[in-house]
Amino acid sequence: MFVINCPHCNEPREEEEFHYEGEAFIARPAEPETQTDAEWGDYLFMKKNPKGWHWEMWGHSAGCRKLFVVKRNTANHAIDGAWTLTEARAAYDAEMAKI
Amino acid sequence: MSNLTFNPVMQSPLHHFNLKTKQQHVDGSKGVWANEMPLLGYISLRGNAQNALFTKAAKKALGFALPILPCSLISTSWGCIYLLSPDEWLLVCDRELRTELQQKLEAALVGIHSQVIDNSGGFTTVFVQGKNASDVLHHCTVYDLNALTIGKVVGTTFGKTSVFLHQHNNGYKVIFRRSFADYIWRYLERSALPYDFGIANLGSS
Numbered sequence: 573m574f575v576i577n578c579p580h581c582n583e584p585r586e587e588e589e590f591h592y593e594g595e596a597f598i599a600r601p602a603e604p605e606t607q608t609d610a611e612w613g614d615y616l617f618m619k620k621n622p623k624g625w626h627w628e629m630w631g632h633s634a635g636c637r638k639l640f641v642v643k644r645n646t647a648n649h650a651i652d653g654a655w656t657l658t659e660a661r662a663a664y665d666a667e668m669a670k671i
Numbered sequence: 672m673s674n675l676t677f678n679p680v681m682q683s684p685l686h687h688f689n690l691k692t693k694q695q696h697v698d699g700s701k702g703v704w705a706n707e708m709p710l711l712g713y714i715s716l717r718g719n720a721q722n723a724l725f726t727k728a729a730k731k732a733l734g735f736a737l738p739i740l741p742c743s744l745i746s747t748s749w750g751c752i753y754l755l756s757p758d759e760w761l762l763v764c765d766r767e768l769r770t771e772l773q774q775k776l777e778a779a780l781v782g783i784h785s786q787v788i789d790n791s792g793g794f795t796t797v798f799v800q801g802k803n804a805s806d807v808l809h810h811c812t813v814y815d816l817n818a819l820t821i822g823k824v825v826g827t828t829f830g831k832t833s834v835f836l837h838q839h840n841n842g843y844k845v846i847f848r849r850s851f852a853d854y855i856w857r858y859l860e861r862s863a864l865p866y867d868f869g870i871a872n873l874g875s876s
Contacts, residue, residue, distance in 0.1 A: 580757050581825070582741040586813040588828055634833035635826035636756035 576630060577654045580638045593629035595619050596641045596657075597664055623647050627664055630654070683709030684795050684852035694872040702803035702866030705859060706873050708844075712750075712769030713794040714762040716776065718785035725783050732779035733762070733772070744824040744837055753824045753846075755835065763846070766791060795849050797859065798873060800842025803866035808843060810862040812836065819843075830858045 575584045601607050601615055620626065626646050631639050641660035643652040655663070685707045697704050718725040720739050730736045735747045737760055744753045749772065750764035764772055769791055776787045799808065805816045814827035814836065824837040832854060834847040847855055860868055 580741065583818070585827070588813045589826075589833075632826075634828045636759075637826075638756055 574649050574651065576642060576651065578632045578635060578638075579640050579654050579656045579659070580632065580636045585632070585635060589632060589634040591631045591633040593631045593639055596627040596629045596660070625652065627660070627667075629657075681710065683707060684849035685709070685797075685856055687853075688856060690870055693870045695869055697800070697869070697871045700867070701801060701869035703799065703801040703807050703863040704804075704842075704869045704871035705797055705799045705863070706871045707856075708796040708798055708873065710766050711791070711794075711796060712762075712764045712766045712772070713790045714764070714769055714773055714776070715788040715790045716760040716762060716785070717758055718780070718783065719758060722783070725780070725785055728779040728783055729776065729785075732775040742823050742825050744822060753835065753837070755824070755826060761790075761794075761835070761846070763796070793849060794846060795852055797845045797847075797856070798839065798842055798871070799845060799859070800840070800871065801866075801869075803863075804842050807859065807863045807866060808836070808845075811858060816843075829855060 574587050576587060576590055577584045578590075598615070598619075601611070604612065607615070624645060624647055625643060627641060627643050629639050630642050631637065640654055640656050641664070642654045643660075644650070645652070690707055694706060716729065716737075718729065720726060720737070726737055726739075733747065733752070734749075735745060735752065738745050738752060738754045740754070741757070742754065744751060749768055750762065753761045753763070755761050762772060769789060773787055773789050780787065808816055811829050812827050812834070814825055819825060819836060819838060821838050824835055826833060826835050828834075829845070829847065832847065832851045834845050834855065836846075837844055845855070845859075
């Protein structure tokens, strides 16, 4: 169990109020019709699934019902921060550019 | 066939508990008192809080500025405005007032990206008070009630469902969907057993 700071409610809340919504910033192909089955399959199913820092979406399902981004360490549940989708985008892009 | 006629009657979702017949005058004899505040008007208002046109129009229609701080609420002359989410407000008023309020909002918000929905059939409210009121709610929800200051409304869990909670007159108002009313009332009664539970006569409040 851990506590997440909901950026929309602006206060820490119990994990029980939230719902995990999967990896963050997966771009949906702009033209799904032109995708091969393999490419579409990769989009749907091939997630990063790292051991370590992971950018993921959470939904505050019992509270404000908004989605937001959490950077969480999947190995020890440490949380680096929680941001709205717009706020997190720049930090995510900067981090991905380094890799 | 049958001569039964369809004659719908408005009932609160806790009607089957006959709370009215069981209610008592509130005194110090019980740790927790609760009762339903039945059949209020609930209007859901959605719009962009950053859009000055929207907030101005809403203020004109309601007579009060919409709360925009996270988890905040304001009391108004006709009821209460709760901020449930950055772009969603719940207006609670007497049932008779809701049509007028909705029409005023709709008229003021013409041409502005927004939504006004009468949700009065969808919600109900229970008022919990007494010296052990917060103890009972601590059994029901994961939210730390010490953080629930006056003027704040939070959406949180209640057993396996979710509710909106805020402080009101030395007690708490619990606002929830009518489909879970039976579950929530039984959960509350059960949680209150150790503290002695009474059904309060809320009078006209």
